[in-house]
Amino acid sequence: MKLSYYPGCTLKTKAKNAEDSAIASMEVLGIELAEIPRWNCCGTVYSFAGDEEVHQLAPIRNLIRVQETGSHKVVAICSFCFNTLKRANLLVKNNPAKMYTINTFMEEEPDYEGEVEVVHLLEVLRDDIGWESISEKVQLPLKGLKVAPYYGCTLLRPQDIAIDDVERPTIMGDLLKALGADVIDFPYNTECCGSYQVISNPDYVSQRVWDILSSALRKKADAIALSCPLCDFNLDHTQKEIIQKRSDFKGIPIFYFTQLLALALGLDPEVCRFELNHIDPRPLLESKELLRH
Amino acid sequence: MRTEISTETLYSDFVKKVEDISEQTLSSCYQCGKCSAGCPMSFAMDLLPNQIIRLAQLGLEDDIAKANTIWICASCITCSVRCPKGIDLARVMEALRLITSRKNIDNVQIPQIPKETIAQLPQVAMVGGFRKLTA
Numbered sequence A: 001m002k003l004s005y006y007p008g009c010t011l012k013t014k015a016k017n018a019e020d021s022a023i024a025s026m027e028v029l030g031i032e033l034a035e036i037p038r039w040n041c042c043g044t045v046y047s048f049a050g051d052e053e054v055h056q057l058a059p060i061r062n063l064i065r066v067q068e069t070g071s072h073k074v075v076a077i078c079s080f081c082f083n084t085l086k087r088a089n090l091l092v093k094n095n096p097a098k099m100y101t102i103n104t105f106m107e108e109e110p111d112y113e114g115e116v117e118v119v120h121l122l123e124v125l126r127d128d129i130g131w132e133s134i135s136e137k138v139q140l141p142l143k144g145l146k147v148a149p150y151y152g153c154t155l156l157r158p159q160d161i162a163i164d165d166v167e168r169p170t171i172m173g174d175l176l177k178a179l180g181a182d183v184i185d186f187p188y189n190t191e192c193c194g195s196y197q198v199i200s201n202p203d204y205v206s207q208r209v210w211d212i213l214s215s216a217l218r219k220k221a222d223a224i225a226l227s228c229p230l231c232d233f234n235l236d237h238t239q240k241e242i243i244q245k246r247s248d249f250k251g252i253p254i255f256y257f258t259q260l261l262a263l264a265l266g267l268d269p270e271v272c273r274f275e276l277n278h279i280d281p282r283p284l285l286e287s288k289e290l291l292r293h
Numbered sequence B: 001m002r003t004e005i006s007t008e009t010l011y012s013d014f015v016k017k018v019e020d021i022s023e024q025t026l027s028s029c030y031q032c033g034k035c036s037a038g039c040p041m042s043f044a045m046d047l048l049p050n051q052i053i054r055l056a057q058l059g060l061e062d063d064i065a066k067a068n069t070i071w072i073c074a075s076c077i078t079c080s081v082r083c084p085k086g087i088d089l090a091r092v093m094e095a096l097r098l099i100t101s102r103k104n105i106d107n108v109q110i111p112q113i114p115k116e117t118i119a120q121l122p123q124v125a126m127v128g129g130f131r132k133l134t135a
Helices: A016-028 A053-068 A079-094 A096-105 A121-129 A131-137 A171-178 A195-199 A202-218 A229-237 A239-245 A257-264 A282-287 B013-022 B034-038 B049-057 B061-066 B078-082 B089-101 B115-120 B123-133
Strands: A002-006 A032-035 A073-076 A117-120 A146-149 A223-226 A254-256
Touching: A002 A053, A016 A032, A016 A121, A016 A254, A016 A257, A053 A073, A053 A079, A053 A096, A073 A079, A073 A121, A079 A096, A079 A117, A079 A229, A117 A121, A121 A131, A121 A171, A121 A257, A131 A171, A146 A171, A171 A223, A171 A257, A195 A202, A195 A229, A195 B123, A202 A229, A202 A239, A223 A229, A223 A257, A229 A239, A229 A254, A229 B123, A254 A257, B013 B049, B013 B089, B034 B049, B034 B078, B049 B061, B049 B089, B061 B089, B078 B089, B089 B123
Parallel strands: A002 A032, A002 A073, A073 A117, A146 A223, A223 A254
Antiparallel strands: none
């Protein structure tokens, strides 16, 4: 089965470890992620203003690209891209006047009427493939690996785009369970990491990150799994500083859920691109005998 | 802090502007504080989100401008999903930011971000941050 795929900017650069592991895993699961042609930046953050339709052009243009391929569904892996595309789609669907303005402004493009369904890869895994089928395809169960799924903001908020329960999500934990991992539930799993404040207030982000990491550590997690490249940067990269400040903290590996999926499906660890993870997860995987050479 | 309330601020364009941009009704807020209780960035804010809404209801634009709150908000939308009155507070914060940034005022000075930091940051952080914090 072919599925239209919107990668977004970060998955092509800093988060190549998320993209490569996702594409390879989906192939094993029988789904070809077909990158949409001529995609552009989605705008990253959804514009909350009621009078700024101009910021909806970028995401809508991408949905037009999807429509042109004859597809009615597009999958994103980056949580921010997912959020922005899905919200922009809902906006035009629920606001005929704004849809008209946007279509008129982009007169060179075919009209768009909100016909493309925007989904996140975790939803494809749950709804189109199913935990049982995934579990059957597992070659290397992640036995003994205690992973805490971290959802962040953009997969769950606002409610009308949420891929799971806003306050008590289980979707990523269910996937990790299907992969054979020990799933660690922790109270900070939907708490914001500080997001883009990393550009202007990195110290505050560092405080947020420590709150989140220490919460997972108190629950005895070996590692954290996530989907968002910004959460990944904050939770993973910021640790270097925290390690310098706190003698009792040795670091905790941060995985994209797609890396753990690829590993469990028995794929060559090369596709996981672990060299791009800031805190090297390979010693942990080796200690659990989960790294095949 | 002494706060002066007058009909001048109460019926000012500012209140209408915030409501227009955010598409929210400020007077719906009854100050329960749920937004501030759950705000992940509140530890760094001069004034809490519910206090900002109260000031906005009263049209006290200058008091809002003096606080760092709207620039510390990370747009995580936790307040919006938990508000018992259904106010999308994240949109109010955005409207308040836009009232400043539409005057061509940046909150983050891009040239001051060290080159090494820029090289490390993922695009999602830069595009997101610049969109929320600059004009």
